[in-house]
Amino acid sequence: MKKDIIIIGGGVIGLMCAYCLQKSGRTITIIDKNNLTDGASFGNAGLLSAFKKAPLSNPGVVLDTLKLMIKGQSPVNIHPSLDLHLYKWLYKFAASATQERLKRTLALFERYGELSLNIYKDMLENDGMDFYFKEDGLLLVYTEEKNFNEKLQIYKNTHNVEILSKEKTKEYMPIINDKVIGSFLLKENGHLDPTEFVVELKKYLEKNNVEFLLNEEVTKLEFENNEISKIYTSKSSYSAQTYILSTGFDDTLAKQAQNRFLMTPAKGYSITFTMQEEQKPKTCALFADLFIAMTPRRDTVRITSKLEIGSTNPNIVQKQINSIYKNLSLYTEDFKKENIEEWAGFRPLTINDMPIIGFDKTYKNLVYATGLGWLGITFAPAIGKIINDLITINKKNETNIDILLFSSFYQG
Numbered sequence: 505m506k507k508d509i510i511i512i513g514g515g516v517i518g519l520m521c522a523y524c525l526q527k528s529g530r531t532i533t534i535i536d537k538n539n540l541t542d543g544a545s546f547g548n549a550g551l552l553s554a555f556k557k558a559p560l561s562n563p564g565v566v567l568d569t570l571k572l573m574i575k576g577q578s579p580v581n582i583h584p585s586l587d588l589h590l591y592k593w594l595y596k597f598a599a600s601a602t603q604e605r606l607k608r609t610l611a612l613f614e615r616y617g618e619l620s621l622n623i624y625k626d627m628l629e630n631d632g633m634d635f636y637f638k639e640d641g642l643l644l645v646y647t648e649e650k651n652f653n654e655k656l657q658i659y660k661n662t663h664n665v666e667i668l669s670k671e672k673t674k675e676y677m678p679i680i681n682d683k684v685i686g687s688f689l690l691k692e693n694g695h696l697d698p699t700e701f702v703v704e705l706k707k708y709l710e711k712n713n714v715e716f717l718l719n720e721e722v723t724k725l726e727f728e729n730n731e732i733s734k735i736y737t738s739k740s741s742y743s744a745q746t747y748i749l750s751t752g753f754d755d756t757l758a759k760q761a762q763n764r765f766l767m768t769p770a771k772g773y774s775i776t777f778t779m780q781e782e783q784k785p786k787t788c789a790l791f792a793d794l795f796i797a798m799t800p801r802r803d804t805v806r807i808t809s810k811l812e813i814g815s816t817n818p819n820i821v822q823k824q825i826n827s828i829y830k831n832l833s834l835y836t837e838d839f840k841k842e843n844i845e846e847w848a849g850f851r852p853l854t855i856n857d858m859p860i861i862g863f864d865k866t867y868k869n870l871v872y873a874t875g876l877g878w879l880g881i882t883f884a885p886a887i888g889k890i891i892n893d894l895i896t897i898n899k900k901n902e903t904n905i906d907i908l909l910f911s912s913f914y915q916g
Contacts, residue, residue, distance in 0.1 A: 507533050507744040509895070510735065512722050512757065514540045516548075516698065516880050517873050518750035519705050520888030522714050523627075528896045532714045533744070535737060537721035540706060547774045547847040548698040548881050549797040549808040551788055552624075553642050554617020555692035556665060559609050559857040560877065561601045580795075581824075583814035590814050593768045593855060600856040609857055612910055616886040621694065623885035633708055635700040636802045642693035643668075643676050643789040645684060647835050651793055652685040664691040676786045677798075679836045687789075695788040697801045698881050725760045731869045746895060750873040753852040761867055765860055765912075767875050769850040771812035773824055776804050777841040794831050804843075807832065808878075813853075820848045853877045858912040861887060862894065862901045871895065875912060 509525060511518045514536030522532045540546075582594070627633045646652035659665045666689040673687040674680055710716065717737070724736040725747075734743045749757055753769035788799040796809040809828045825846055852875045854860065860875035873891050876883055890906040898904040901913065908914050 507531065507742060509533070509746045509748065510535060510742060510744040511748045511750055512536075512735070513748075513750035513752060513874075514538075514706075514716070514718070515750060515752055516702060516705075516884040517752075517876060517887055518748070519702065519709065520884040521748055521750060521873055521891045522709055522888075523705060524885075524888040524892035525895065526709065526712050526714055528892055530896065532709075533717060533742070534709075534714060535717045535720055535722055535742075537719070537738075539718045540702065546699050546702060547772070547808070547849045548878060549774065549788070549799050549806060550695045550698045550801070550881055551642060551790070551797060551799065551878075552617070552621060552639075552694040552696065552882050553690075553790075553879075554613040554620070554882050555642075556610070556614075556659075556662065556690045557642060557644070557693065557790075558606065559613065559879075560853070561597060561609070561856045562606050563601055563603050580811045580813065581815070583812065585814040587814075589764065590768060593766055593853075594813070596766055596855040597853075605856060608915075612858075612915075613882075616883050616906075616910060617692075619889065620883055620885040623889065624696065627705075627708075627885075631708060633704045635704045636697035637694070637701075638696070638787065639694035640787045641689045641691045642695075643673070643687050643689050643785070643787055644792045645673060645677060645680065645687045645789050645835075647684055647791065647793045649685050655688060655792075659688050665689065666691065677789055678783050678785075679839045681835055681837050683835050689787075693788075695799050696881065700802070701881075722757060725757055727761075727867060730867055732867055744869075746869050746871065748871045748873055748891065752874055753850040755852075758872070761864055761870060763864070765875070766855050767852050767860065768813060769815075770853045770877065771810070771815045771817075771848060771850050772808060772878060773810045773820070773828060774806055774808040774847045775825065775828065775841075776801075776806045776845045776847070778804050778843045779839055779841055783839050791832070791835065794835075796828060796832055798832075818848065818850070820846050824848075851877050851880070854912050856912070856915065858910065858915040859883070859887060860913070861890060861911045862904075862907045862913050 508531035511534045514534050668687045721738045725732050726734040732747050784800050790797045799806045810824050854875045860872045864870040894904045901907045
């Protein structure tokens with residue numbers, strides 16, 4: 505029997521597409537090669553950071569990274585590769601990091617960040633879900649005086665940004681030492697626990713008749729008359745009216761549809777642990793000069809960092825974990841970490857922080873929803889709504905204003 509909509513990939517983007525589509529009365533099947541417990545959504549920092557925070561692709565990012573490399577504090581590692589696609593991505597990424605692009609990206613981030621926050625709140629208030637969610641700001645902590653002063657000129661007259669001295673910063677981050685210069689509290693941002701959220705959302709979807717086919721890998725797409733006619737998995741085959749590819753960094757199936765998007769897998773790390781309550785950060789914090797995030801959760805704290813480009817090794821590299829500890833220790837007092845859990849995973853990075861969303865140019869029943877990098881949690885609800893509207897209302901990319909504004913198909 506032909507299914508209505510099949511979503512390939514059960515990360516937070518795929519789950520939010522299912523959430524929005526089932527609310528529109530569609531019948532959804534989600535297929536994932538794992539059991540949803542170890543993807544990028546589970547290792548995410550949980551930052552909801554769409555407001556007044558520069559994206560990855562911004563002016564000066566290349567020079568700043570080189571400076572940190574010289575100091576041995578760089579969060580970025582680029583592995584040598586024979587894949588020319590990687591070097592094309594690197595070139596396009598550097599070329600897109602312009603002031604004009606930054607201004608446009610910040611405006612789009614605020615538009616879709618606000619939409620996402622409203623949907624998260626609606627899920628808690630009206631859908632009866634229970635996950636750790638705080639809308640209490642994002643603290644940008646600075647350890648370099650020059651960088652702090654540059655940001656001061658940007659933020660000093662900005663609404664919803666509070667400038668904090670070193671002493672005031674310590675009230676939010678009790679573990680910092682005197683090497684920290686100061687911080688900025690971006691009040692509109694927030695954070696959640698991505699593990700709790702994914703678990704809770706899956707329970708909600710199951711209760712609302714969304715079908716899950718887990719530990720089942722989609723291996724082949726079959727095409728006929730400019731449509732996908734059938735998909736083959738490690739266990740069976742299925743056909744549907746519409747297919748959504750939400751496979752994160754894995755573009756194997758996209759390549760079968762003759763697409764090689766300007767996207768690269770970026771490996772990141774997280775460390776989750778318990779610590780003394782009085783030492784925990786009062787809100788989520790980003791050591792902006794080090795690219796290290798520290799996020800309080802219901803019972804634990806999570807540190808996230810590192811950006812490995814060109815790596816294909818899925819395993820935790822202890823050298824990278826040790827580097828995170830070392831860089832953070834330069835600007836914090838000693839604190840005890842217990843019940844430590846370490847994680848590594850890949851995220852899909854586009855050249856300019858714009859997601860890959862919309863109908864395929866050739867196969868009219870194939871939709872893409874990927875490319876969010878580590879911003880998947882920040883924008884997942886918005887992406888789910890955009891994909892729902894595209895499939896149920898607009899039917900094509902050109903008549904959906906959000907696709908025209910936010911998709912890398914049009915913002916490349």
